[in-house]
Amino acid sequence: MSWSVRIPADIEQDDRIVGGFTARQLAILGGTGALLYVAYLIAGERIDLLVFAAGALPIAAAGLLLAIGRRDGVALDRYLLAALRHLVSPKALTSMPEQPTAAPVWAAAHSGPRSAPLRLPAHGVVGDGLIDLGPDGVAAVAEVSTVSFALRTPEEQDALVATFGRWLNSLSGPAQILLRAQRVDLAPTINQLVEGAGALAHPALTTAAHEHASFLADLSARHDLLRRQVLLIIREPADGGQDAAAARALRRVEEAARLLPTCGVTVQLLSAEATGAVLASCFDPAAPPLRADQLAEAGEVITRGEHQ
Template identity: 30%
Template sequence: MRGHGVAVPANVDLADRVLWGLTVRQVALLAPVALGILAAWRALLGTMPILVLLIATAPIGALAVALALVKIDAVGLDRLALAAIRGRRGRIVPGEPDEAPSEAVNRWTGRNQRTAPAVRGPVRAVSTDGVIETGPAGAAIGLDVTPVNFTLRSSGEQASLVGAFARFLNSTDAHVQVTVSARPVDLSAYLAALDARCAELGTGPLAVAGTAHKEWMSRLVAGSTLLRREVTVIVTAPHPDGADYAARQVEATAQAIGVEARRLDGAEIAARCRYTVDPFGTATARTAMRTESGHGTRQ
């Protein structure tokens, strides 16, 4: 018996085309402008030169067409313009405002610098077991999923992976967000342990091989920044039970395709959020690190 595949739309949020290939939003933007320009031409055509009418109405029509049709990164220009108008003015920083950097700048420059306002995100609280409370949006759970080298798989394996992912998306009613990030790898502890282990081995062939490996790793770390890929899946549902069910669906799908999915606790969620909004550390943290390093050197 021949099986039938399930068609999964490429973009379920794609707007419907209602008139001449235009969406309802585009028609709502273009129709009033077109009618206004037409009315202006009919009323002023006999009293004003055509060139003057063109100069007066062409920029308005071009602006309306750009707002309705132009997209930047799949986002309409009208939405970007609205976000710019409604957006916050001035500088923004993650977390609570820190007075120390501002006071230092005031002392150095002699000017009174205003403190940048803090960014208020949707997260209300994060429990110790990793449940994220987002207020009216419900609850979310984060999972760490090991990556899959898709390009090295055969065509049959690739089709199986895509089918499993499509079945998961088609079966869940939760909002699913997949974030792939690259983070630096700190191998200082590993190199220190390797150095201690080589010292314990003495002067035999194994010690020589271990020392050579340690030197090679040291050159590798010194010559380039090593990165590790981190895949975070966030499932959001109106209630914590729904988020828990969606997280179990992610774990089952990961097990079916041969990868590991592990729920993140509250500390891990906070660390990943902190790295996302502030990957290089705040000014206060960097200053503290430099101060500690300087004290250690002087001692």
């Protein structure tokens, strides 16, 4: 006998215990109710019932909002707790636990702005997914897919961890796994739906296309849509020249592409255009991706008002 089980899209969401509420929500609502009950037992006989109800209403509303409210997809109580930790935590530009030493005298800031070319460690994109680092060598950038670890059985999880560990042990040089959150622009998809709706074979399909375009437009207007991108960066020093470093970096990416698919993920070397877009987005992660005609050419000086 087999059973059909519905699995939610968000497998990390909390289980709903009673009446569609999670254990965390029930704890907040129960705590709010207990607080009001104890307050009524203490002061209920001393003050008028209407006065007590007027004072208890904001507390009950705050508890209800704290239990069911959400901000940017995060439960409101967790959002407020994270904001509180941010406010009380020390604001430092270093993760060192001890107090950092003062900057040397020669590093003191000088008054007045100074215009100068911005020297970056990346000299340019020399090939598919290859970044020229000058005397520091070459870096290869590849995009890696993801795998749902929580949906796997314990045996499958052990196998995934073991395979990933074998890849880590096989590394012969520096490697970085970078997780990026990118804004999603639905405007091209919406325009494509609207433009192609008139060519559909049935009026019902045309209506459905327009309704879906309206849904996507409303979704894009009400939410900050993000997508997650996982990048694998392989770096090789310039020993033996840039060509030799590029060959070693590509070979290490090919090794990762052979080993990691056994974990259920794929490794795809980025094209030169995609690598340039990644580098450009690092300067303003919150901005939408730049078009190809908005990117500066190699060696071109960017002035104010150009290539925004």
